[in-house]
Amino acid sequence: MTRNISPETRAAIQRLLRKRAELAGAIDRMTLSAWAEEHFELDADSSHKVGAWVCWSFQVGLMDWMSDDRVERVNIKKSKRVGYTKILTALICYYVEHLRRKVALWQPTDDDRDSYVRTELEPVLDLVDAVSASRRKGGALDTLKLKQFIGAVLHLLGGKAARAYRRITVALAILDEWSAFDQSIEGQGDPGSLAFGRLEGAPFPKFVGGSTPGTRGACHVTLACEQSHVDMRYHIVCPHCGVEHPLLTGIAPDGTRTKAGLQWQPGKPETVVHICPHCLEPITQSQYLVGGEPMQGTWVCIRTGIRYLGAGRWTDAAGDEIRPPRIVGAQIWSAYSPQRTWSSIAEDHERAASAAEAGDNSLMITLVNETYGEAWEVIGQRRDEHALERQANKHRLSIVPVGALVLTAGIDVQQDRIEIGVWGWARGLESWVIDHHIIEGNPSVDEDLWTNAALYLQRRYRQAWHGGTLGIESISIDSGYATHAVYNFVRQHAGILNIRAIKGDDDVKMPVKGPAKAVEVNWRGQRWPNGVKLWHIGTQAAEDLLHGQLGVEKPGPGYLHYAEGLPTEWYAQLTGKTRVPVRSNRGVVDRWIRMRKRVEVRDCRRYAHHAAECMGLSGYTAEHWRQLEERVQPPQDLFSEPIVIAVEDDASLIPTAAPVVPAAPAVPMPARLNPGRAAGRIQPRPFGG
Structure with a gap:
């Protein structure tokens, strides 16, 4: 019965129960x-x-x-x-x-x-x-x-x-x-x-x-x-300079030793002291343990400076009292x-470092996890973003370079934006990054966001070969966030854009292009049974394939070409996952996991690859590719003039009229988007912003 009550009623019941507990004296306690x-x-x-x-x-x-x-x-x-x-x-x-x-x-x-x-x-x-x-x-x-x-x-x-x-x-x-x-x-x-x-x-x-x-x-x-x-x-207070600081391990993220934190003479763990990061003076463990008990200190947030003073009192960085x-x-x-001597920590570290030099990291992993209380950083199977950034053969962003014959797009949906990655493809799934675009807004409620997305996905990209244009032929959009908003967008635009909703599947046996099933669209009080098809994408298979492609070093099948002007953050997101062993109900298995918070570039690439698979590009024969090359990039003859692409506002290639779609009372679409407003909303946002 309680499953059917509204969120407002549930919140009111909880407030009543909380008030009852307060009146009963539950708050005034030890x-x-x-x-x-x-x-x-x-x-x-x-x-x-x-x-x-x-x-x-x-x-x-x-x-x-x-x-x-x-x-x-x-x-x-x-x-x-x-x-x-x-x-x-x-x-x-x-x-x-x-x-x-x-x-x-x-x-x-x-x-x-x-x-x-x-x-x-x-x-x-x-x-x-x-x-x-x-x-x-x-x-x-x-x-x-x-x-x-x-x-x-x-x-x-x-x-x-x-x-x-x-x-x-x-x-x-x-x-x-x-x-x-x-x-x-x-x-x-x-x-x-x-x-x-x-x-x-x-x-x-x-x-x-x-x-x-x-x-x-x-x-x-x-x-x-x-x-x-x-x-x-x-945080404890340094007995020398009086400035507070946490106890530090003395180990940097790259494994090198730092000036502050636990330090000792090599081979002499009994000489260990803690070096204050402010005055660089040594603090002994006996100075830290006052009468055998840890010295008094204060809990401080490393991100915000918020402090816990004890007795339920919290303050912000300025010292003003705040709610917890x-x-x-x-x-x-x-x-x-x-219960743990600093000298024993130093002994364990030297033993682990010696084993690591001989190729055995097991002791170092145990030390980092169980003594330092930190997660072990696994290099795993991951590409170096800096090496990719230095890779040659760069082309201009938003221009279709020679060789790219088909464009697909992958869309990642986030809480405050959507990101669109556009890729060009050729034989053997050789690929070029054509565009990466961010449209800001709340996908769950912002109708303008979806209008702008529809306009952007209909844009045409200049070709470096002859100055003609190519449009996006296949689109896959992730439905993991704002699911029914995504479903509704796909439902409305399926007749205009070759677009499909997708959902990741972590099963290692699932191919990149998995099966599809009809799902209901439930949007703002209206329901469409079997409104759209939901396609499964094999996450692990797509990650494995991308990892292999990132390792291809010469242009040809599987090679990735990078455009000039892409920021370092773009490359960091593209390489932001690694394959490591993790626990599952089937035992320890290898899984691709993110090593950083932002990996939308990589996700958009996987979705664009799924869109290419849905076109059947990986199954194209040599004859298919030859015909496509003749149609998209016909051979130039002796009388052909060299093509020079002028630097122009790419927004001129974006339709300014909203797409013609069947009327949908639940989501009214404007007949025309204000051009000035559109230009403002679809400007790319800095990566990592």
């Missing part, structure tokens, strides 16, 4: 850090220390965010030995005893779940008096999968199967060792999204995901931290822990 120091205890079987819990200084902030109802998501990228597992166990006890709320914790596998319950959770549930008093122990409902308490319940689940994320509703969802989960859970979605979905309807939904990182690009927790509203680091961020990301690593 923080997790304060509750843990009063109630939580460590057992001898799973801890080096036994007895009452004492928070290390850097743990207080982590625990406060987990218990602050104003913070909806907490993403923790961490190393080993920072007490994270104990914090999670304390969080569970706090929720079921102090807040009386339902909890679910997922581990990567059932075996991981069983190990955690037996070695970490069960001893504490009996040891902590406040929890054991509220526990309903014994019986059929007290198992490795389920624990019941007065007013609360705890679900303990393995995260391999999609069914583990169904049929439960909780107030707190926890993913432990998040980066060890499969990339997608049986094709149903990533584990973070599936776990967060179990919070729907909770007055104070809370998601906590933490992990030692894995491989960059395929690491759930690293991606979550990068997308958080803040990305926090724990809704999504908090943070990183903490082993050097902060009093």
